[in-house]
Amino acid sequence: MKPLSYEHCQAMDRQDPLRGLKEMYQLPEGLVYLDGNSLGALPKTTQSRVTQAIQHEWGTELIRSWNSSGWFELPRKVGDKIAQLIGAHPGEVVATDTTSVNLFKVLATALSIAAADSPVKKKIVSERSNFPTDLYIAQAICKERGYELVLVDIQEQELGSVLLDDVAVLMLTHVNYRTGAMHNMREVSELAHGLGVLTVWDLAHSAGAVPVDLHSDGADFAVGCGYKYLNGGPGAPAFVWVHPKHVGRFWQPLAGWWGHIAPFDFSPGYVPSSSITRFQCGTQPILSLLALECGVDGFISAQELGGMHALREKSLALTDLFMRLVDERLTPYGISIVTPREPEGRGSHVGLVEREGAYEIIQALAARGVVGDFRAGDGEQYPDILRFGFTPLYLGFSDVWNAVDHFHKVMQTEEWRHSRFAHKNAVT
């Protein structure tokens, strides 16, 4: 096969029907931002929306904005928009709290349902390579309730051999935060349900990155993140979805007043709402929630160009191009790809391994205006990862070329050996 060229990438950009979407985002000139899977870019609408909220809604309208500006309904309004991206129906999603807190709510609820159905179900199964906060939340809830958290390696173990009679819940992150490997939600759900196991999905690296179809794919519970692909801004509220058949069955334990059936009756006894709003708890951070709405609106705008399916097509083309260029130009330097090659098996980011200087390379790339990120391994099974996210809303094929070209220079000149760096810490 003929080596790829910059001209080829430029041609791909010219033919890209989504190329105009990047005009919706405000990115520094010349920066190749491959970390939208960690903190999405700034939509151009966000500043004026937040300013309006500060000046007019808060500063002038003050307390009445809870009604007149729709603040109180905002978690449901934004939830309804997110629902469109994940195959949920209106009224089934709320944007609220954090992914970790929402995971706690749905795990607790799932365990209550499983316990009601069968008292022997005392285990949660998850992946050893899951994002740590998911494991921590599950670990704490297991400790609290006398359950066991079983961690498996799905690459090595057959899921069916693990989901035994004593398993209540299978908790998976749909797209792995390190490798980008994506589960087949439908197959996994069918398998789990056939074995009497409920499924809880973390969509942190899926919502806005790949089409998700919670209903068709048979999910039971899902949570996800607002500040990654959804471009909601730093620490934007997360979201939670519960299949309608499960919503009304049990209290979730964070039974705050926003989950009450009539919060403004101020009655001393808790009566949960019959809908997803029972998964709300306390008063939400409105400025951050409005910024999240602006982020999600970018996807609503993209619907006329084919929405998530068109974005997915471009995302696959971007990651495919990146992997081909890595193969061609970086393999000689000992760099390998840990992300699955098959389209149906990967999300919208790519993980690379370089044994010696993964962190320093990320720093050297950043110094050249190519922003990816570093994810530490566990010192044993999982190596350090160089992670590159490809957000089709604002990236083009030439960006991919430029990224790999800089990467190649960093390796060729060994400038990464001299790169200076500050922190390894950045919120995923």
Place this chain on the structure above:
Amino acid sequence: MKPLSYEHCQAMDRQDPLRGLKEMYQLPEGLVYLDGNSLGALPKTTQSRVTQAIQHEWGTELIRSWNSSGWFELPRKVGDKIAQLIGAHPGEVVATDTTSVNLFKVLATALSIAAADSPVKKKIVSERSNFPTDLYIAQAICKERGYELVLVDIQEQELGSVLLDDVAVLMLTHVNYRTGAMHNMREVSELAHGLGVLTVWDLAHSAGAVPVDLHSDGADFAVGCGYKYLNGGPGAPAFVWVHPKHVGRFWQPLAGWWGHIAPFDFSPGYVPSSSITRFQCGTQPILSLLALECGVDGFISAQELGGMHALREKSLALTDLFMRLVDERLTPYGISIVTPREPEGRGSHVGLVEREGAYEIIQALAARGVVGDFRAGDGEQYPDILRFGFTPLYLGFSDVWNAVDHFHKVMQTEEWRHSRFAHKNAVT
């Protein structure tokens, strides 16, 4: 006693050493805003701080702002500032999540500590008149763990007679959200500790409203709200304090990665931080948290004028003036005061009762530019309340006069009988 006059109130304003502080806030011209106990006013610094965060930190610096702009440390930084207002030490407070979520964390921890000390302790005691979300959270945790929530009326029952051997935790809101009645934290804590009961305090209507001295007053746990007196903006993050002697004893159940001792090690097992940061859970809404910091900074600025003690003195003078004017001018219309008269027994808001048209009166006052709020009673023991908050940072004595003057006209002309209204719902 000679009736009070507007001139008298104007003179009080001229003599007020804190009168200049209101210049820090952006309030609509002519509005008398007596609802800062529900949603605090907008500090003039907030807009530019949030704009800087959107444009520079997010838009330009992107992911690296987690370190370079100090986003990751922000809950601790803002927590340290709040600590100064509530008698806590640096490193003991984090600004995070919501009051309801934080209450869940500390209640769960308190129950674990109590259970370790004595297995017979299976009750939480609170007040029937507590803010509902506190009761709901306690109710849910009791349901979950097989505890009982006992609600008492502290006006009628001696606390000592209720705190029996089987009581683990006494959960109180320091200043009642309806009546403004304030508990004596030191006396209550001493009594509780003498009976082997831990204390959990909700400072929602205290932080920034009255001096709080958690250490001196012997509190065990405290949570509070960022969007009321602290002027953090709609739904600003809340805060949580735990006495250092309790911090390291148990996991709190929302064991998310921000509470891990080394979150960026991404290790699969949860090891909680040894400090208050273990009461963090997931990624925080940075825009809202920065707005909260601007709100709290107003109090830091006020320190050179005497800080919380000077603010308290003015607050008492404001509520005293209000109550005297209500006595003089509104009692004839059947309006009565439910807030305790003695200074040590009340916070910074005043609750009034008018049996017939409390809600309509609040609407008629709002139409005249006097904003208080309405809190529904329970139809039985607690009447509907007209609530008026007095925030000494931005209110003057003439404002109090004007408020009562409008109130008097509303009653005299009975214009409240014709007031049109929309929603009864507004977030406390």
